[in-house]
Amino acid sequence: MGKFVIRQVNSGFKFDLYAANGQSVLTSEVYVTAAACRKGIASVIKNAPAAKLDDRTADTVKPLTNPKFELYRDRAGDYRFRLKARNGSIIAVSESYSGKPGCLSGIESVRKNA
DSSP: OOEEEEEEETTEEEEEEEOTTSOEEEEEOOBSSHHHHHHHHHHHHHHTTTOEEEETTSSSOOOOOSSEEEEEEOTTSOEEEEEEOTTSOEEEEOOOBSSHHHHHHHHHHHHHHO
C-alpha cells in the first residue's frame, strides 16, 4: 500500500505519494496551508481510481472529460502525467519517465496506491 507524505516548502505545503517500493509516483502543486494540502490528498484518493487516460502522445488525441490522467511529453522529450480533478484543476504531477511504458506503469501505481 502506498502512503502520502506532506512536507513544508518555502512557499507552503506539498505532498508526495509513495508506492509500496518507496518510489515517489506523484507530487502535488504547492498549497498555502496544510489543511488545503490534505484536501488535495483527499482529491487524489477520490479522483485517481476513476480517472480516464488522456494520452496526448497518441497519433489521434480525443479530449476526455475530467477527472483524468493527462499523459504528455515534456520539453526534454520525456514522458510525464498529471492528474486533473473534475473541475479541471491539476492536483498533482509525475516525475519524468524516459519511456511511455514506465509512465503508464506510474499511472497504474497512482491508481493502486491512492
